[in-house]
Amino acid sequence: MSRLIQRSLRQDPPRALRGEGIYIHDSNGRTIIDGSGGAAVACLGHGHPRVLEAMRTQQERLCYAHTALYSCEAAEELADLVLGDSPGGLTHMYLCSSGSEAMEAALKMARQYFVEIGAPHRQKFIARRQSYHGNTLGALAAGGNAMRRALYAPMLSDAFSHVSPCYAYRERGEGESDADYVARLAAELEAEFQRLGPQHVAAFLAEPVVGATLGCVTALPGYFPVMRAVCDRHGALLILDEVMCGMGRTGTMHAWEQEGVTPDIQVIAKGLGGGYQPIGGILIAGRIVAALREGSGAFLHGHTYQAHPVASAAALAVQRVIRDEGLLANVRTMGTLLEQRLVERLGNHRQVGDIRGRGLFWAAEFVTDRATRAPFDSALKLHDRIKEAAYARGLACYPMAGTLDGKRGDHVLLAPPYIVNAGEVEAIVSRFGDAVDDALAGLAA
Numbered sequence: 001m002s003r004l005i006q007r008s009l010r011q012d013p014p015r016a017l018r019g020e021g022i023y024i025h026d027s028n029g030r031t032i033i034d035g036s037g038g039a040a041v042a043c044l045g046h047g048h049p050r051v052l053e054a055m056r057t058q059q060e061r062l063c064y065a066h067t068a069l070y071s072c073e074a075a076e077e078l079a080d081l082v083l084g085d086s087p088g089g090l091t092h093m094y095l096c097s098s099g100s101e102a103m104e105a106a107l108k109m110a111r112q113y114f115v116e117i118g119a120p121h122r123q124k125f126i127a128r129r130q131s132y133h134g135n136t137l138g139a140l141a142a143g144g145n146a147m148r149r150a151l152y153a154p155m156l157s158d159a160f161s162h163v164s165p166c167y168a169y170r171e172r173g174e175g176e177s178d179a180d181y182v183a184r185l186a187a188e189l190e191a192e193f194q195r196l197g198p199q200h201v202a203a204f205l206a207e208p209v210v211g212a213t214l215g216c217v218t219a220l221p222g223y224f225p226v227m228r229a230v231c232d233r234h235g236a237l238l239i240l241d242e243v244m245c246g247m248g249r250t251g252t253m254h255a256w257e258q259e260g261v262t263p264d265i266q267v268i269a270k271g272l273g274g275g276y277q278p279i280g281g282i283l284i285a286g287r288i289v290a291a292l293r294e295g296s297g298a299f300l301h302g303h304t305y306q307a308h309p310v311a312s313a314a315a316l317a318v319q320r321v322i323r324d325e326g327l328l329a330n331v332r333t334m335g336t337l338l339e340q341r342l343v344e345r346l347g348n349h350r351q352v353g354d355i356r357g358r359g360l361f362w363a364a365e366f367v368t369d370r371a372t373r374a375p376f377d378s379a380l381k382l383h384d385r386i387k388e389a390a391y392a393r394g395l396a397c398y399p400m401a402g403t404l405d406g407k408r409g410d411h412v413l414l415a416p417p418y419i420v421n422a423g424e425v426e427a428i429v430s431r432f433g434d435a436v437d438d439a440l441a442g443l444a445a
């Protein structure tokens with residue numbers, strides 16, 4: 001077996017040898033549609049010539065220079081491009097190497113901001129159950145992904161607490177209207193502020209579209225504005241984690257553009273660099289940076305590889321391609337087609353309880369019975385069986401267990417690259433639908 005620690009220590013995966021467009025060629029001689037861009041990462045697909053060229057040029061000039069001494073052009077241009085029109089009042093960018101690192105930076109930035117403005121008592125963070133903000137210990141403590149937290153619970157800080165997500169499919173009461181459900185969630189957040197003491201809360205954190213943990217769950221209309229209002233009432237920040245749903249994935253550059261709110265700090269990664277290099281970052285409101293600038297004069301945080309030149313050059317090229325090739329329009333058009341085809345193929349399926357998402361970010365949640373919404377026995381690992389069946393049919397997708405509570409429930413995500421075309425969407429849905437049938441037939445047998 002491999003000496004590399006793989007996701008499973010019992011079974012080595014095939015090797016990915018080569019990629020082009022939405023396809024990956026593996027060491028078993030198979031050509032696979034990358035139907036989820038890995039974990040919603042490969043937004044331009046593989047081998048985009050402009051990104052490769054930008055990386056090559058940067059590598060030939062300079063691969064690394066320490067940020068204690070130097071800035072670099074690629075990182076400066078990336079910040080200028082992403083923040084060009086100060087979206088939502090976000091004026092500054094901090095760059096690091098992953099989504100988890102970016103989340104750590106967001107938490108520390110929020111904490112330092114309050115210390116700088118004379119409110120050091122703000123040291124609590126409220127996030128949501130069934131969310132994911134990363135795997136480093138701070139980000140893991142922030143997240144509400146019960147399955148990923150359990151083993152490490154004794155090591156997780158009690159600075160974090162959790163309220164309910166906006167998960168209408170399962171958590172809206174019977175007969176409860178959307179408005180009443182949203183009001184109930186706002187009241188729950190208000191109660192959590194009161195429990196902690198509103199003066200102690202630094203920020204509320206949420207994914208605008210919940211990614212892997214719940215499977216592309218969008219909030220109900222009006223949810224984010226009322227949650228923002230609770231934060232504003234108590235002087236706490238709103239941190240939006242767009243690591244998975246951001247940078248164009250939902251059809252707008254930022255997922256919050258469709259929610260009627262703007263964050264104080266936004267966390268980004270995956271689609272920022274499209275997997276061409278490891279890169280993540282935070283976008284920060286001007287007043288927060290001003291407070292640090294006028295206060296201690298520095299962000300008390302840092303990483304060896306922050307604002308890495310080659311990673312920045314890759315992300316800059318990815319972001320330029322998204323703009324130059326009008327790919328957000330393609331995300332919206334192909335996203336509508338993907339939704340239509342998924343609903344046609346699986347909308348009446350007895351074991352598909354819900355199909356949901358936005359842009360090119362879709363998931364199906366599986367149930368034994370659509371009326372009771374009962375999940376499958378988790379020992380059956382239906383999500384994994386669908387992944388295996390899909391791979392056998394030439395499609396890579398992103399499966400997840402524990403939809404309801406970290407233990408029960410199965411869903412599978414699709415998040416194709418923004419360059420996907422109509423024929424490829426048809427192929428993805430056809431292979432996915434057949435894989436769902438194969439996996440369920442396997443269970444029945």
Ligand SMILES: Cc1ncc(COP(=O)(O)O)c(C=O)c1O
Nearest residue numbers: 098099100132133134211243244
């Ligand atoms: C919403 C969200 N936040 C944070 C992270 C952590 O990102 P990374 O795996 O790059 O550390 C992820 C990764 O899946 C994510 O989906």
